Amino acid sequence: MRTSLALTTCVALLCTMIGTASVHGQAGGEIVMISYAGPSQEPHRLFLVDPFEKAHPGVKVILVPDESGEYVARVQTALAAGRPSPVDLAPNGEPPHLRLIGLGLLEKTTTSLVPNLDEVYDVFRQKSQGYGVPATYSLIGIAYNSKRVTKVPRGWKDLWDPAYKGKVGLTSTASNLGLGFLIAAAKINGGDENNLDPVWDAVKKLQPFVIAPNPTALAQLFEREEIVIGPLWSTDAAVLAAKGLPIKFVKPEPGAIAIVSFLSIMHNSQHVQLAHELLNRVLSVDYQTKAAAKPYFFGPTNVKVRVPAEAAEYIPTTVAEVRRLQTVNWPVVVPKRAAIVERWNREFAR
C-alpha cells in the first residue's frame, strides 16, 4: 500500500514536471500560442491548430489560454535576460498590439511568407503597422437578457435607463472591453479620446453597477442572472445565446465599437518560419469562414469571406455595415491607459 502510494506520488510529480516543461519549453518542435479562454478558443484549436499539426507531423502547437495578458511579463523577462521567448504567437487586440510594438516584443511580419495578406481589407491591414496580421475583429455592443429586459436597448445611452438600475454589469478599464465602453460613453457625452472628462460623471450616474474582473466573468454574470444588461463582446454574447440562454446582442447607436485582433509572432521566437505559416492560415478563406460561422462569429478580415446569414446579429454582413462601425483612436488612448485605469480605480474601486 505504502509503495503504491509512493509510486503514484512519483508518477504524479513526474507528470506535473513534464506538463510544466511542455508549456514553457521549446524542445521537440513545440510552438506555444496564446489563445482565448473558454469556448472562444475552439476556432484556434479546431480550424487552425489541428489542420496545421496534420500538415506538420511531429510539430505540436500548445494553446495557452490567457485573456489578461499575463504572458507579456514572462516574455519581457525572458527577452530582458536574452533568452528565447517562452511564447511564439499571441493574439492581441489593438491596444495591447500597439503597446507590444512599443515595447519591441513583436516580430515584423515577412509579407512574402503570408500571401493571404493580399486579400485582407486595407483598413485592417494598416492598423497592424506591419506587425502580425489582422486575424479577426470583434464588436463591443450591448448584450441583454431578453427575458428580464422589456425595453429593447437601441443606443449606448439606453444603458442609463432607470429600468436597468443596479442590474448593469461592466468590466474595469484594465480590459479592452471596459476601455472600449468608456470611449463609446465618452463620445455620446461630448467627449472623445483626447477629452475623457465628461465620461467619469456619466459612468458615476450608472452606479450601482457590478464590476466583473474580466469579460469571461462578465459573461458568467449574465449566465447566473446577476446582471441583465451591459457592454459585451459580440463573441461572448453569441456563446451565451448558443447555450440556450435568452441573451441578445445589439450594435448600439451611433455604432458598435470594432476592435481588431492581430495574431503576432513574438520577438525572439524560435519558430519564426512555422509561425508565419500559422499567420497565413489564420487569414485563409477556409479558416475565416469557419470562424465566422455559428457559434463563434469572429469578424472576418478577408474580403473574400462570405458572412453566413446566421451571423448577422453579431457581425456586419456588408461593406456598408462595416463602415458604420466606430473605431477607437488607440494610439491616443494607449499611452494614457495606466492613468485611465488609475482614475477608474480611484472612482469606482470598492
Add this chain to the structure above:
Amino acid sequence: MATRVTHLTNLARFWRIPRHPGWAVAPAVAYLIVFLALPLVLLFAFGLVDIRDGRVVPGSWTFSHYVGVLVDPFYYRIFLRTLYMGIAATVLCLVFGYPVAYLFTRVGAGARKVLLVMILAPLLTNAIVRAFGWMIILGGRKGLLNNALLTLGLIHEPVKILYTMPAVLIGLTQIQLPFMVLPIIAMLENQDQTLRDAAEGLGATWSQTFFHVTLPLSLPGVLTGSALVFVISYTNFAVPALLGGGSFAVIPTYIFEQISALLEWSRGAVLSSLLLLTALATVWIFNRLSAALLPWTK
C-alpha cells in the same frame, strides 16, 4: 533509558560531534537564501528604481515610488480595507472554529475521526475550485442561495452578495478554518484534565470552568491560529480575485493589476514590500501580545 542517553552523549563528546550540528541546516539555509531572501531583496530593489520596457533603467535609484504610495490617501484606504479583510476573516474563523475544536476534544474516538475529516476537508481541494463553488452558491438570481430564498418567497429581489466583501469573507473563512481549528485542538488536547476536575470539585459551573480554566489555557492556540489565518487572509489573492470581482480594492489584487495589466513593476514592488512589512509587523504585534497576555506560557 537515562543511562543510554548519557552514554550516547559521552560518545558524541568523544568523537567531537557537536550536540547541535549547525552544518545540518546548511542546505535549508542555502535554499532559503537563494529562493526567499534574494527574491525579497530584488523585490525591495525593484521599488527603488525606474523600470522601462521590462528593463531596469541604469542608475535610476529613486524613492519616488515609495513616496508616491506613502503620501497618497488612496493607498491608505486600500491598506485599511485589506487589514479589515484579514481581521474580519480571523474573527470569523475564531467564532466558527473554537466550538469545533472544543467539540473535537470532548467526543469519542469514532466521532473524532468524522470530525477530523470534516475539519481537513477544505484543505483537500484547491482554493480556486472552492472559490468557484462559492460563485455557484452566491452568484445571481440563479445562484443556490438566491434561488432558494426566492422560491421560499423570503425575498422578491435577488440579494447582491457575490462580488462584495461579505462574499470574500465567506470564502476566506471556509478555506482558512482548519488553520484556526488545528492549533486550538492542539492546545485543548494538552490541557490537564485534573485542572478542570479541581474546578468542578470546588463547585465551579461548566461556564465558570470554561471561562476561567479551559479558555485561558487555550489562548496560545487561539493566538497561533489567529496569526496564521490573519497572514494568509491578509495576503490572499485568489479569493478576493474570484469572489470580490473586478476593481475589488485590496492590496493583493491591486498588485496583480499593476504588474500584469499595466506592467507597473515598480509600483507593484512597492505595494508588495509594504504588504510584506505590514504582515510581518502584525505577526510581531501578535507575538508581543501573546507574551504580554500569557505570562505563564514562558
